[in-house]
Amino acid sequence: MSKWKKQYNYSRHYKKEWEKDFKWLTWIDNACYCKWCKCSLSNIRKSAFDQHEQSYKHKKAVGVIDSNEGPEEMSKCREQNSNYRQYKVDWEEQFKWLTWMDNACYCKWCKSFLSNMQKSSFELHEKTTKHRKAVSYKITGKVKENTENVTKGVKEFEEFISTVCNCSVLSVEKTRNMIQTGILTVSDRCSKGEAIDESGSNLKKIIVSGELFQGEVINYECVPDDKEVIKETLLDWCEKDLNLIITTGGTGFAPRDVTPEAVREIIEKEAPALSVQMITESLKVTPLAMLSRPVCGILVRTLIVTLPGSKKGSEECLRFIAPGIRHAVDLLVGRVSQVQKTHAELQTQGVAHHQGRSDSLHCHHKPLHDPHHQHHHETHHHIPEPEHGTSSADVSRICRRSRKSPYPMISVAEATNAVISAAWQCSTKRIKMDSALGYVLAEDIQAADPLPPFPASIKDGYAVVANDGAGLRKVSGSSTAGCKPELYSVVSGECTRINTGAPVPPGADAVVQVEDTNLLVEDDDGRVELEIEILKAPFVGQDIRPTGCDIAAGQTILTTGTLLGASEIGLLATVGVTEVLVVSKPTVAILSTGNELQDPNEPLRVGYIRDSNKTTLIALLKQHDFPVIDAGIAKDDPTSLLKSLKSALAQADVLVTTGGVSMGDRDLLRPVLVSDFQAEIHFAQVFMKPGKPTTFATCIYSGQKKLILGLPGNPVSAVVTSNLYLLPLCRKMSGRANYMYTCIRAKLSAPVRLDPRPEYHRATLCWKEGEDLPVVYSTGNQLSSRLLSMASAQVLLRLPPRTEDQESLPENTIVEALLLQF
Ligand SMILES: Nc1nc2c(c(=O)[nH]1)N[C@H]1C(S)=C(S)[C@@H](COP(=O)(O)OP(=O)(O)OC[C@H]3O[C@@H](n4cnc5c(N)ncnc54)[C@H](O)[C@@H]3O)O[C@H]1N2
Numbered sequence: 001m002s003k004w005k006k007q008y009n010y011s012r013h014y015k016k017e018w019e020k021d022f023k024w025l026t027w028i029d030n031a032c033y034c035k036w037c038k039c040s041l042s043n044i045r046k047s048a049f050d051q052h053e054q055s056y057k058h059k060k061a062v063g064v065i066d067s068n069e070g071p072e073e074m075s076k077c078r079e080q081n082s083n084y085r086q087y088k089v090d091w092e093e094q095f096k097w098l099t100w101m102d103n104a105c106y107c108k109w110c111k112s113f114l115s116n117m118q119k120s121s122f123e124l125h126e127k128t129t130k131h132r133k134a135v136s137y138k139i140t141g142k143v144k145e146n147t148e149n150v151t152k153g154v155k156e157f158e159e160f161i162s163t164v165c166n167c168s169v170l171s172v173e174k175t176r177n178m179i180q181t182g183i184l185t186v187s188d189r190c191s192k193g194e195a196i197d198e199s200g201s202n203l204k205k206i207i208v209s210g211e212l213f214q215g216e217v218i219n220y221e222c223v224p225d226d227k228e229v230i231k232e233t234l235l236d237w238c239e240k241d242l243n244l245i246i247t248t249g250g251t252g253f254a255p256r257d258v259t260p261e262a263v264r265e266i267i268e269k270e271a272p273a274l275s276v277q278m279i280t281e282s283l284k285v286t287p288l289a290m291l292s293r294p295v296c297g298i299l300v301r302t303l304i305v306t307l308p309g310s311k312k313g314s315e316e317c318l319r320f321i322a323p324g325i326r327h328a329v330d331l332l333v334g335r336v337s338q339v340q341k342t343h344a345e346l347q348t349q350g351v352a353h354h355q356g357r358s359d360s361l362h363c364h365h366k367p368l369h370d371p372h373h374q375h376h377h378e379t380h381h382h383i384p385e386p387e388h389g390t391s392s393a394d395v396s397r398i399c400r401r402s403r404k405s406p407y408p409m410i411s412v413a414e415a416t417n418a419v420i421s422a423a424w425q426c427s428t429k430r431i432k433m434d435s436a437l438g439y440v441l442a443e444d445i446q447a448a449d450p451l452p453p454f455p456a457s458i459k460d461g462y463a464v465v466a467n468d469g470a471g472l473r474k475v476s477g478s479s480t481a482g483c484k485p486e487l488y489s490v491v492s493g494e495c496t497r498i499n500t501g502a503p504v505p506p507g508a509d510a511v512v513q514v515e516d517t518n519l520l521v522e523d524d525d526g527r528v529e530l531e532i533e534i535l536k537a538p539f540v541g542q543d544i545r546p547t548g549c550d551i552a553a554g555q556t557i558l559t560t561g562t563l564l565g566a567s568e569i570g571l572l573a574t575v576g577v578t579e580v581l582v583v584s585k586p587t588v589a590i591l592s593t594g595n596e597l598q599d600p601n602e603p604l605r606v607g608y609i610r611d612s613n614k615t616t617l618i619a620l621l622k623q624h625d626f627p628v629i630d631a632g633i634a635k636d637d638p639t640s641l642l643k644s645l646k647s648a649l650a651q652a653d654v655l656v657t658t659g660g661v662s663m664g665d666r667d668l669l670r671p672v673l674v675s676d677f678q679a680e681i682h683f684a685q686v687f688m689k690p691g692k693p694t695t696f697a698t699c700i701y702s703g704q705k706k707l708i709l710g711l712p713g714n715p716v717s718a719v720v721t722s723n724l725y726l727l728p729l730c731r732k733m734s735g736r737a738n739y740m741y742t743c744i745r746a747k748l749s750a751p752v753r754l755d756p757r758p759e760y761h762r763a764t765l766c767w768k769e770g771e772d773l774p775v776v777y778s779t780g781n782q783l784s785s786r787l788l789s790m791a792s793a794q795v796l797l798r799l800p801p802r803t804e805d806q807e808s809l810p811e812n813t814i815v816e817a818l819l820l821q822f
């Protein structure tokens with residue numbers, strides 16, 4: 001047996017023993033309790049155990065339970081306890097998969113917390129996509145971490161996975177969207193071994209092949225036609241959060257056919273259209289399909305479908321419903337991005353023909369949805385929303401809150417990538433040229449007519465016939481800007497006075513600037529030039545802009561994706577395009593959170609501070625030309641937060657909150673987003689200063705995708721993280737190709753001490769005579785609360801984290817500086 005498997009079984013065995021024999025401690029959620037006196041133990045270190053055993057409360061509780069047995073039981077407990085501790089040491093030494101920190105047990109591979117150490121939760125965890133993804137991620141070497149065990153155990157672990165989980169190690173790509181499936185064959189004969197389960201194994205083969213959808217078979221069992229056994233098995237599998245359960249058998253008219261009845265008793269919602277699809281299609285194959293009684297439905301997040309018992313019938317029925325399975329599962333588990341992708345595909349591709357895989361909603365008969373089904377902004381699917389006014393987030397058990405953030409700490413690059421990847425480009429709209437400044441063009445613009453529309457003079461002077469050379473000219477008229485080009489024509493020996501931009505008259509083929517002429521004859525009162533002398537022989541075309549020399553008729557002057565600045569708007573005016581199609585900008589709502597906050601317009605109350613974050617961020621967005629909504633101040637209680645979030649989400653594409661994202665018992669943003677909005681938290685800890693607890697989540701609200709940036713409450717943290725994440729996000733959504741900030745290199749004017757986290761240090765910028773690079777000056781104390789350090793800052797210096805070898809950077813070090821104004 002492989003080492004992994006041995007360790008695995010060892011742990012199982014140990015836990016069983018522990019649960020059976022050990023009377024003193026127990027685990028609920030991720031906390032350890034004393035069974036006697038029900039005290040929670042903050043950690044499971046020896047010192048804490050010893051101390052607890054000596055406590056009056058514990059001794060009394062032991063005595064109360066059984067005054068005679070108490071002391072004896074206590075010493076048994078002590079013995080068990082020390083065995084347990086020894087076990088833990090051995091366990092940690094040998095078992096590489098799980099580890100303990102404080103009072104929680106977590107998986108070393110994927111860093112997930114395991115809420116308890118019961119067999120079922122371990123097994124369940126091993127099969128999660130997250131865990132297996134992490135394992136395969138490390139094994140395939142995509143992440144270079146300190147994975148001593150991994151490199152040692154690649155082979156062993158592969159073997160372990162294939163033995164224990166009954167499947168092979170999967171690549172990251174493959175595991176991402178796997179539909180975790182259970183196949184339950186319902187047959188008296190197969191369950192007794194009197195017949196071979198061909199249907200179940202055939203379904204398993206089809207699913208594993210990935211031919212229909214990306215699926216993996218987590219459970220595969222054969223049970224008799226016994227309603228209670230079927231129900232029990234299904235309930236057990238649903239508890240493991242399988243995405244899909246397929247039963248085969250027991251759906252007919254035979255007296256013992258009870259699968260539909262069993263399923264109907266446990267599902268919360270029926271999915272009759274799946275049954276209709278199976279029946280409709282099966283009837284085309286055989287009239288006997290009228291005797292099948294499929295029932296499909298949902299229990300929590302698991303879809304259960306009942307297929308007929310025959311190999312052929314079950315395979316056919318699975319194929320009939322396969323096109324809807326992926327989307328159904330995405331909806332059930334709230335895989336927001338996937339749901340939106342499908343909606344977007346439906347919109348853009350319409351009805352495609354089914355070829356091979358059915359892992360999409362494009363089926364060969366007809367679209368499963370109305371072809372008018374819109375992209376996520378107009379989707380009709382109902383992803384659960386908080387319908388009630390009271391938050392369902394339970395934040396009452398303060399003592400048991402996680403003492404370590406359950407979210408992994410990620411780098412700024414990873415965080416940026418997560419935010420940017422979640423962004424979509426806003427829809428397009430036609431707007432007036434005058435309001436188009438700062439928008440991105442969503443169409444090419446062509447010039448309808450040439451510029452100049454006629455040959456125009458480049459100089460103030462005289463339009464002449466070049467061939468006449470230098471010498472005397474009779475002045476026959478004048479062409480001023482705005483006059484009709486054909487007004488005068490020029491013949492040999494004559495010339496016309498002309499101004500810059502005026503049309504060159506017919507006959508003339510050169511312009512001589514006034515500086516290259518002399519006046520010879522004028523009329524009596526000096527108002528009219530009669531004759532002039534050309535001092536230098538002109539050449540053909542001299543000082544004339546030919547028709548269309550700036551812009552040709554039909555020329556594309558601006559292309560899709562161009563950011564409309566002043567000159568671009570000017571070009572629109574030039575060609576007379578006064579309305580343009582542009583990419584809309586996202587609407588951002590800003591919500592402050594905190595009981596201590598008050599409106600800055602009101603006199604300061606005792607215990608309060610003025611809310612500055614909202615004002616700062618609204619100004620920042622205005623400065624960058626993004627529409628912004630003031631979503632007010634939410635109190636630090638789940639229901640107030642829920643109300644404010646609902647109102648803000650109803651109005652905005654992007655919601656920015658400040659405060660309430662750290663580790664305090666009043667930091668409620670994440671619990672409320674998860675419990676009430678089924679939001680997906682993409683990250684909640686970033687390795688940076690300031691901005692460590694920056695949180696990014698997405699959810700569907702009123703059928704529309706929403707992006708939520710939960711920024712830290714500290715005023716500097718909020719504005720720094722806005723520059724790093726919010727502005728690039730808004731630019732990306734507005735269709736800007738260059739959505740990131742600009743960085744330059746600059747020299748430190750003084751030494752700077754490094755922070756343990758990569759720091760975004762506020763500084764001013766100045767060019768010094770003779771320096772090759774600009775020099776930067778720190779704005780002083782960099783406390784995250786000190787907005788003054790941000791006030792005059794022009795750049796954020798990206799400083800590396802402190803290491804043992806490098807505690808500070810000396811003067812003149814060249815550092816990267818992120819420009820705040822560009
Ligand atoms: N145990 C831990 N505590 C903290 C950690 C940690 O990792 N473990 N992280 C610290 C860091 S870093 C930051 S940053 C802050 C972020 O905290 P929150 O985002 O939860 O924000 P609050 O606690 O609500 O407020 C922090 C600070 O900012 C003031 N504030 C909040 N909102 C505003 C506003 N709109 N205008 C002006 N000032 C505001 C608030 O009064 C607090 O002083 O957490 C650390 N703690």
Ligand code: MOO
Pocket residue numbers: 688689690691692693712714717784785
């Ligand atoms: O990460 Mo916090 O933003 O340093 O103060």
